[in-house]
Amino acid sequence: MTTLNIQEVRKTINRNKRSQHIFNLIGLLSMLIGIVTLLALLLDLITDGFPRLSWQFLTSFPSRRAEEAGILSAWVGTLLVMFVTSLVAIPIGVASGIYLEEYARKNWLSDLIEINVTNLAGVPSIIYGLLALGVFVYGLNLGRSIISAGFTLALLVLPVVIVSTREAVRAIPNSIREAAYAAGASKWQMIWDHILPYSTGTILTGIIVALARAIGETAPLITIGALTFIAFLPEPPITEQFPYISLSWLLAPFTVMPIQMFDWVSRPQAEFQVNAAAAGIVLIAITLAMNAAAIYIRYRLRKKIKW
Secondary structure, three states, X not given: OOHHHHHHHHHHHHHHXXXXXXXXXXXXHHHHHHHHHHHHHHHHHHHHHHHHOOHHHHOOOOOOOOOOOXXXXXXXXXXXXXXXHHHHHHHHHHHHHHHHHHHOOOXXXXXXXXXXXXXXXXXXXXXXXXXXXXXXXXXXXXOOOHHHHHHHHHHHHHHHHHHHHHHHHHOOOHHHHHHHHHOOXXXXXHHHHHHHHHHHHHHHHHHHHHHHHHHOOOHHHHHOOOOOOOOOOOOOOEOOOOOOEOOHHHHOOOOOHHHXXXXXXXXXXXXXXXXXXXXXXXHHHHHHHHHHHHHHHHHHHHHHHHO
């Protein structure tokens, strides 16, 4: 190699290094902008709403007087709706992802289903609200109830759970499958004993993202008739009479935290703005608690597999 060629190679290497440093700097600045903006918003929210947080605020119903208003019906409704959403979306989403990845034949039909599922993850949430209004509220006569809201949000996050499950299962090396088959395991035994334990962590990550999206949605719930003012709670699921379990709460009217916040923000009084900020802190706390529970479960499962 001549001296001229060596110099050209060095110039190319130095130019690539400069490009890499510039790209790293741009990525770091972009990340810092996002983090700083998020921290500023959180700090502003906490500064405005933290003085309003109290036991009275958590255990009181909404009121026309800002100082007496609370979020009892809102956070109870949020937990009940998310409970129904989880019961519907997680089993169906995980089962669908496993079927599409492990059982479905690789042909044009499965490719079409995969494309549609991926596209459904980007459909505006208001479309799901209109669909739920026609199917659940009027078609199945479930009314403007908790179960309708849970089904609506389950439809909304179902594509996210399916896609994350498929990606998690696809990431498992084929050598694990071949080793299970070599030991005499059936297809379902291979999936249950090997694929699911190793992919559970990634699946839970997708579920966390899906539920975090669902808990903050307002458009589909407003479409199906969520109320902004509720001064009562649904009937408890546990009763004193046989069979000691009641499902009537599923058909009860509901409100959720984002809708309650929207109602307060739309009012001109500054006191209601403070209430909305305090409700936002509670909503963030509920989301973080859900994420923490999922992360802890994921950690325990991974630790169990490691040992």
